[in-house]
Amino acid sequence: MDDFERDLSRLMRDTQQHTPYEPEHRQRLHADIRTRRRSRLLWKAGGSAVAVAGLSVGLALLPNMLTRAQPADQDRRPPPATSPTPSYEDEPTTNAPDPSPSSTQPASSAPATATATGGDTPTGATGTSFRPTPTTTVPEPPATSEFPTPPPSPSPTTALPSRLETEEPSSSAGTE
């Protein structure tokens, strides 16, 4: 530190003017403190209000997001999930055109073969073998109604038997 720096340092200290802390200063200072405190409180209140609003909007939107997500999941699921159900739906359709419950497993093939071959040998072969089972499920028509009964009977009662038959056909188809 050279002479000039020493003089500069002393000059800065010597020129200090005593300024008393007057009541006016105190009042002004405390007024500023009150103003700042109020503004801080307002900022805090505003911030918390914004936070609450954001949370409520988020919570309100969340269920919508979930409901939108669910159909997407269902859309993804159907391929594996509907694979068994279409079989149930296909059963009545296959049963309906079939005159006899025996033709459920080769539903598509039975009529085709019947039309092709005249319907005697295939229906006679398969129909005789499977006719006893529907007659057991439908007790009303004893023996004479063998041919007319099959159409009405399969609709309500053959649901279960048809399932069983659909399971069976796989084996019968395997035998074929």
Next chain:
Amino acid sequence: MEQVRADGFDEFVAARWSALLHVARLLTGGDRQRAEDLVQEALVKLWFAWPKVAEQAPEAYVRTVLVRMAARSARRRWWGERPVEQLPDRADPDDVSSTVAERRRLEAALALLSPKQRVAVVLRYYEDLPEAQVAQALGCPVGTARSHASRGVARLRQILSDAVRPVG
């Protein structure tokens, strides 16, 4: 609790008001009105930090706030001046006492420095702070703070060379 806080705060402010105002005047290059505003703002900030700072070093806290605000406010174009009913008392132009004359010359010279040079010079030569603390207050590396101080002193030497010698 609040009263105890206010009492301690008021005692501190009453004891250090004059010194803080002088530092602020040096930092602002002699602008008394700006100096009072700076001290006021720094003390308001000190009030909210008082429970944490009171037992440690409140003056260092205020000084740091003051220095940062002075460096920042120097870049502002508008100082937040408000109209008042009574004009603040200014130094009497006929007052020719040596102290007042020297102070005016010093403040005028300080006003010609850049804000960072002024802060560095004031902290280094009035507060006697080491370079590391000056750098910390300025928020810059020590080498930069040293550079600010040396350039500021060189500039003051140029301006005050004629004024300081007679005083010494």
